Amino acid sequence: MEQDASHDTDKPGTALMKAAGMTSTPEGREKARRALAEGRARLTPELLNSVRAQIGLPPRAA
Amino acid sequence: MNDPDGRRISLILDTSAILAFCRGSLHVGEVLGQVGDDDTVAALPAACLVEAFQSVIDRDHLDLLASHAAAVVVADGPEKWLPWAAMYSLTGSFDAAAAALAFVDYDCPVLSARPELYEQVGGGRMVIPVVD
Numbered sequence: 344m345e346q347d348a349s350h351d352t353d354k355p356g357t358a359l360m361k362a363a364g365m366t367s368t369p370e371g372r373e374k375a376r377r378a379l380a381e382g383r384a385r386l387t388p389e390l391l392n393s394v395r396a397q398i399g400l401p402p403r404a405a
Numbered sequence: 406m407n408d409p410d411g412r413r414i415s416l417i418l419d420t421s422a423i424l425a426f427c428r429g430s431l432h433v434g435e436v437l438g439q440v441g442d443d444d445t446v447a448a449l450p451a452a453c454l455v456e457a458f459q460s461v462i463d464r465d466h467l468d469l470l471a472s473h474a475a476a477v478v479v480a481d482g483p484e485k486w487l488p489w490a491a492m493y494s495l496t497g498s499f500d501a502a503a504a505a506l507a508f509v510d511y512d513c514p515v516l517s518a519r520p521e522l523y524e525q526v527g528g529g530r531m532v533i534p535v536v537d
Contacts, residue, residue, distance in 0.1 A: 355475040356441025362469055363426070365434040374536075375435035379416070382514035382533035391512055394527040398491035400509065 406511045408446055408477040414511045415445035416533075418476075419504035420453040421518035425535050427457070427466040432537050436516055441475030448511060451480040452503035479507055495525040505531075 353361065360367055392402040407413050416436065418426070426433040440447050454471055461467050470476055481489060485506065492502035492509075501522040504515050508531045515523065518535035 354442040354444075355446075355473070356438035356443070359441055359469070359473050359475040360434045360438045362473070363429070363434060363466060365429065365431055365438075367435060367438050371431055371435040372439060375432070375439045378436060378533050378536075379439055379514070382531075383415075385530045386512060386514065390527050390530055391509065394505075394509055394531070397495060397526065398488040398506075398509070400488055403512075 408448070408479070410477075412477070413445045414448045414477065414479075415443065415513050416440045416447040417504050417507045417511065417513060417515045418447055418449055418453065419515055419517045419519070419522075420456040420500045422516040422535055423449065423453055423457040423467070423470065424461060425518050425537070426470055427461045427463050429466075430535060430537050432535055433516065436533070437475055446474075447476045447516075448479045448507050448513075449476050450500065450503035450507050451478055452500040454478060456500040479510075481506060481510065492526070496522050498522055 395402055422433055437447055449471060457467060471478055489502055489506055492505050493499055496502045496505055505523060505526045508515050514533045515531050516533045520529055520532040520534045523529040523532050
């Protein structure tokens with residue numbers, strides 16, 4: 344897997360995709376952005392502390 | 406939460422997501438691309454990398470991911486053995502338990518092509534499913 348000098352100016356995410364032979368598209372990036380945003384929105388303090396309780400850990404301090 | 410270099414961890418990849426990346430999943434690539442370009446990093450639990458190593462066909466992609474600046478390998482210390490064991494009881498899988506424990510450690514979603522593994526962990530709500 345080769346990386347040429349032109350990749351040096353890429354941000355790490357873009358550089359990783361290029362090194363893996365993948366080409367980003369606006370639609371693909373938007374889909375990824377939406378998935379990340381929706382995933383993060385589900386992570387409430389209540390969810391985290393509920394899972395901590397499931398495995399015997401104390402709640403995280405606010 | 407941050408990795409040892411102070412970079413914010415914003416996503417965890419479990420074994421199935423790591424393998425999907427190695428198979429050329431564009432969805433996983435784009436999600437990692439977004440994470441990296443947001444100046445954050447994706448966490449790769451060591452247990453998930455070990456499991457992926459057993460069945461991956463393209464080891465070059467695995468090596469690329471594990472050593473890239475957009476990702477960081479993480480592992481809990483021995484003091485976490487009991488929560489890890491409890492998580493194993495919930496997921497039924499040693500490496501999925503490591504990924505779910507990383508969610509607890511870093512408070513960020515788990516990217517997985519096997520969301521059913523996490524159904525007993527907070528209803529599986531911390532999972533971002535791989536969609537290809």
